[in-house]
Structure formats: C-alpha cells, structure tokens
Amino acid sequence: QTVVTQEPSFAVSPGGTVTLTCGLSSGSVSTTNYPSWFQQTPGQTPRTLIYTTNTRSSGVPDRFSGSILGNKAALTITGAQADDESDYYCFLYLGSGVWVFGGGTKVTVL
Amino acid sequence: QLQLQESGPGLVKPSETLSLTCTVSGGSISSSSYHWGWVRQPPGKGLEWLATIHYSGTTYYNPSLKSRVIISMDTAKDQFSLKLSSVTSADTAVYYCARHFDHRFDPWGQGKLVTVSS
Numbered sequence: 736q737t738v739v740t741q742e743p744s745f746a747v748s749p750g751g752t753v754t755l756t757c758g759l760s761s762g763s764v765s766t767t768n769y770p771s772w773f774q775q776t777p778g779q780t781p782r783t784l785i786y787t788t789n790t791r792s793s794g795v796p797d798r799f800s801g802s803i804l805g806n807k808a809a810l811t812i813t814g815a816q817a818d819d820e821s822d823y824y825c826f827l828y829l830g831s832g833v834w835v836f837g838g839g840t841k842v843t844v845l
Numbered sequence: 846q847l848q849l850q851e852s853g854p855g856l857v858k859p860s861e862t863l864s865l866t867c868t869v870s871g872g873s874i875s876s877s878s879y880h881w882g883w884v885r886q887p888p889g890k891g892l893e894w895l896a897t898i899h900y901s902g903t904t905y906y907n908p909s910l911k912s913r914v915i916i917s918m919d920t921a922k923d924q925f926s927l928k929l930s931s932v933t934s935a936d937t938a939v940y941y942c943a944r945h946f947d948h949r950f951d952p953w954g955q956g957k958l959v960t961v962s963s
Contacts, residue, residue: 736909769948773892780941780956781884781892786949824892828948832905836884836892 737761739827739837746843747815755840756807757825763806764827770808771826772801774819775839781824785810812842820844847872849942851957857936858963863929867942867954874923875900882945883916883927885938886956893938897945898925932961 738760747753757772758764772785783792785801788808798814808827812819825837853865867881874881882897896916897905904916910929918925929936940957943950 771949773950775892780953781950783949783951786947790947792949792951822891826892826894826948826950832897833908834894834897834905834948835907836894839891 737829737835739825739835741823741825741837741840743838744841744843746845747812747819749815749817749844751815752811752813753815753842754804755810755812755823755825755842756804757809757827757837758807759827764803764808766803768808768827768829770801770803772799772808772810773824773826774821775824776821784823815842815844817844847944847952849944849952849954851940851942851954853957853959855957855959857932857959857961859933859961860931863927863932863936863940863959863961865927865940865942865957865959867925867927869923869925869944872923873920874918874925875920877901878946880905880945881918881925882943882950884941884943884950884953886941887935887938895929895940896927934961937961 740758773781775781789801822839824839848870857863880897880899883895898916913930915928943953
C-alpha cells in the first residue's frame, strides 16, 4: 500500500520561510499526482490552500506557494505569520480513481 | 453560495452500519463538472479520503475500505450518502462531506462526529 509521507512537525520564526514536503513511499511525486495542500487549525474544517501543484485557492495569501522539489511536492510559506500555525495536509492522486492524504505536518510559529 | 451539511446518527454500535447524508444547498449536485466526496478524521489524527461519486453514477473508493463502504446520491434531493458497514471503535471520527473537483475538496461541510460504542 502506497503511503504519502510528510514531516511530522516544523517550527518557523515569524517572518521566516518554511518548506513542507510530500513524498511517496514508492516512487516520485510529479504533476500527474495533482498535489493539493490543506490547512487545518484545531477544531476547524480543513481549507484548501493549493491545488494541482501550484494553483492558489481563492483568498489564499500569496505567501503560500506550491511546487515540485526533486521527487516531492512542496508547500512553501514565505514570511510566516502567527496565524499560519496549523496542521498542513497534502493530498495526492495515485491514479485509477484513488486519492490519499499525507499524515500531516504540524507547523509552529515561534 | 454552495453549502454542504452532514446529517445522521452521532452514535453507532459496533458491528452495525454507519449511515450519513450530505445535503447540498446553493447549487445542484447534478453538475457534470463536479464530484462529491467523503473524508474522515479520527480524534487527534489526520485526514482520510473515503469515497467520491459523480452524478453519472461513477464511484471511487479508498482501497483499504472498499469492502465496507458504499457512496450513493439522490439527485432529486441534492443529497449524497455514505454507508460504512461492520464498524468498530477505529471508525470513530469526524466525517466530512465536500465537493471534490480539480483534485481538491471545496467547500467542506462542517463535519459530523460519529462515535462507535455500545
């Protein structure tokens, strides 16, 4: 069974930059996996940040950007703010009508 | 503005079937452009995609749950539903319905906590 891997946690200073990654236990992530990224603060519904690798969802600040870095999908937060402290989930299409979420990365801004 | 709302029992006994319905308002579930899906999140854990359906009737399932999950839709009522059979405590979670398109979910319902317990 294919597993989507994410860093369990990351800490970033206010105003700093952090890059979260999303990989596959078997193989590389590419644009054909249509990576998406979701942000979820405790007790809240997830919110789409990025879809199809690098398209920002409506209303999402441009400090959030998506890309492919090497063999992984990446979410970069440039100029982190206090309210970016959340859990971030990537979501990949594996093909044949199967999608899977990563385990999530907890980002702390301190 | 499109809105989704989950409904159904909040408590299900072990070995029974969990049944949830998602009601869509502010838009039609019959649009050929969109799919509709279910995602769940056990307490304190991550998100898990469960199933997705298109109004044409095409369905997609998480392989790890495929034998226990059925997704269906009622276009006349703008509703789609989830049935999960033979539940155990591991199925205790917040269940979200959402529009599934462009490989993302947007918008989401507010979520329905379902507890499996005798």
